[in-house]
Amino acid sequence: MTNAQFEIHLIASLVAIACAIPGTFLVLRKMAMISDAISHSILPGLVVGFFITQDLNSPWLILFAAITGVLTVVLVEKIQQTKLVKEDTAIGLVFPVLFSIGVILIAQYANDIHLDVDAVLLGELAFTPFDRVYYSEVDLGPKSLWVIGSILLLTLVLLFAFFKELKLSTFDAGLATSLGFSPLVIHYGLMSVASVTTVGAFDAVGAILVVALMIAPAASAYLLTTNLKKMLVLSSFFGVFSAIAGYWMAHALDASIAGSMTTMLGLVFLIVYLFAPAKGLFAVIYREKQQRSEVSLITFLLHLQNHSEPEERHVKHLNEHINWAKVRSKTVLNLALKNNMITIDHELVSLTPKGEEFTAKAIEYILTNEEGLIEDMKKDFFLFRG
């Protein structure tokens, strides 16, 4: 790996973490689309900032752009408060207008400088090592690294200081207010951080990847954990992983770096969505199938408990009595046998002592409206699950 490649990895990783942190809270606050709005509408802020400072490297540019980001949020909220349109419509109204103003301003007045729409949308990560910071002839490293490093540091300091407040006002804004924390301050604080991060990341990865880096890692982490701290760590990890894997994918395919990173983020989410242990698609399908056969099994055992007459317990006629298809009856019968719940003697099915014990308990729970406890019982009684 060359020095430039190492620097690109470092910048991409810092951008990924700096995006994952506000992104996690945006996802939990159901405000994911706001990041899309911010990332587009900071463009006019950048342009206006450039007109005033006449310097593309000025830190004031970041401030101007961040203010436009917060302004976007305010505009969206104001439009929404009229109750004439819903939030998503308000977002769809605000950011395209601001973004277009930025595009027109660039085309009209800033054609000759390094601010073009391509770079805005996709960033120029590959070129970041060339734009360096010098202190009296000493090379201090790429400018992007300093910018995003400072933003990440600021984000981390704020996160550690206000973690409790962020968590409380995200989960229960009403309680936060009544306890004397101002959810409004937290809200705009978060929006400011998201805006500043977007501007800082913009240069390196562009508007589209910023949105992807904020939302996709957080959404993937959300499916894997039930702990906010772990969710923050996991989404940072997914962001960094996708950024680095995306870089090498772009390297191998000779394709756009930002495009490859975004594709990786999409792939990571897809894999998590399919295979997450508790909330993943396959886990849910498996659990539903298991649930279905186990409920059938319990129904079947209860039927045996309730009916001592031989004709109700005959293997051949069981399906007619419970009104089940033959295949299903056979599956359930096998499951019951495997679990030692029943015996079959001369084609007549009877409960074993273990089966008796199980059904007696189950009936008791059903009668006392505590069906939930049957779930726990399964662990003790079932050798084989459905």
Add this chain to the structure above:
Amino acid sequence: MEKIAVKIDDLTVAYNYKPVLWDIDLQIPEGVLMAIVGPNGAGKSTLIKSILGILKPIAGSVSIFGKPYKKQRKHVAYVPQKGSVDWDFPTTALDVVMMGTYGKLGWIKRPGVKQKKKALEALEKVGMLSFKGRQISQLSGGQQQRVFLARALVQDASIYFMDEPFQGVDATTEVAIINILKELRKAGKTVVVVHHDLQTVPEYFDWVTFLNVKKIATGPVKVIYHDDNLTKTYGINYKVSIQK
């Protein structure tokens, strides 16, 4: 005369210039277990939210033990409606209860061992200790309500406001909750509950406020809980058998 816990004067609250509470004057004596009853849209939750500063009134004032709410936050605990939060939020029952301690901690300071101990005690009190590590979406409706109650208990307040704590809970939980509320009253606390089940008012509460955009009546259940006030509040003829 007994001490007044909450004093509300000329309170008017509006949503988009449409008043949902008109000119409410209300005094809640210290140490009562009070139900606020009234039809849907009567402004019951709004009244509680205005007392707690969550909604800004367009007129009137609220004082808690003679001072504005902002100065008395630490003496007040709040249980919002269960539906007001996202139960899929990545957090555990214990963590939610710990949130009750945040008010006394103030900004930036983190909860520590002491806060955790209090939270565990509160969970035990509501019979939820064995669920402390459970993600909150994995709890039943009744269990979620108990967690909310535990969160209010750790606030160690003098006045408790609860918005429909019995909504969607099973009978066992309802009894468990009301027993804890009665215990609080015995300890001299003031408890204010938005309540829907008119049948249980005389059995659960000793004080009642009838509300329907305006205050209809307030006072001891034994004196004012009768068909007359119910009819005035709900606008139809109400017959409840009040067991005295």
